[in-house]
Amino acid sequence: MQQTQSAFAELRENLQTVIIGQAALIDRLIIGLLTGGHLLLEGPPGLAKTTAVKALASGVHANFQRIQFTPDLMPSDITGSDIFEPNTSEFKFSKGPLFNEIVLADEINRAPPKVQSALLEAMGEHQVSVGSTTHTLPDLFFVMATQNPLEQMGTYPLPEAQLDRFLLHVVIDYPSNEDELLILKRDRQTHFGDDNLLNASPLQPEMVLKARREVAEIHVEESLEQYVVNLVTATRDIKKIDSDWKDYIDSPASPRASISLLRAASALAYLNGRDYLIPDDVIEVAADILRHRIIPSFAAKANGVSADTIITKIIDVVAIP
Secondary structure, eight states: OHHHHHHHHHHHHHHHHHSTTOHHHHHHHHHHHHHTOOEEEEOOTTSSHHHHHHHHHHHTTOOEEEEEOOTTOOHHHHHEEEEEETTTTEEEEEEOTTSSSEEEEETGGGSOHHHHHHHHHHHHHSEEEETTEEEEOOTTOEEEEEEOTTOOTTOOOOOHHHHTTOSEEEEOOOOOHHHHHHHHHHHHHHTTOOOHHHHTOOOOHHHHHHHHHHHTTOBOOHHHHHHHHHHHHGGGSGGGTOGGGTTOEEEOOOHHHHHHHHHHHHHHHHHTTOSBOOHHHHHHHHHHHHTTTOEEOHHHHHTTOOHHHHHHHHHHHSOOO
16 A cells, blocks of 8 residues: 555656646545545636646646637537448447546536536446447546636536536636746746656556555544534524524535545545544545535524534534544
8 A cells, every 4th residue: 555655756756846836726636536426616717727637647647638619519529429330330339538447527517417417427437338229438437627716608507416426526716926926937947848746657557446446445533423413414403503694505415425525534644644534634625525515504694604614614614523
């Protein structure tokens, strides 16, 4: 385990030299890779979202494909379709861009619901169905989808029930002045060239799959399992956290949130070089796990209480074992 952990720690360091000022994003990308979960990333354009996932694919020597979602996209454009072969008088399946190991679904909320459903089915079932035939996706299959929060015209917001398919919902913001200065310096140094640093990474897709099995073996005390459950179930009885908030959540988190929280926290512990879980691992990823799984009510929004505010209050109130 230590050898593989060291390789991922090296990958993290290398990515931080490529993607300046987005350490949390890098960690979340690696957590998604280590758990087999998928990432929904929200942030303004120009914050290196595409560069980050492309660099990650390069770092693990995986096949990468970017799909630009548009209103005229069809499900077959991403899944593939049966093509008639005149020479054999038979239909042959032509694979779509989903049949890659790491996929960037750019501006997923610009595609119509049918296309979104096709992607989310592939994420949930690890397969796509064309006609009466089911086609299995690569073992490493990992999706990072992006949403642009600045534009809502001509978009199709993901339904709350489908958002649950994403392991993490990460919100990123602009870098600091110091980080942006480093970005400028690095851009002048690289001249948009490839990163040999990442190409030299020892990680391969087979090692990532091995690491996923090792993450599942991270030791978790029973008290920490209870802590995870207490955090999630607090969303179902929010009045115990704050009596004034009794009507502030329309839809609380489901048991899938508990499973996701424990998996993500275990992956973070693994990334930090440990073979056991601590409360800080759970706390660090809690917001990204729960943000898209609870729906604040109109009363909450009217009083300026967001999902993040609720999560922060729950973490502050629920006792650490």
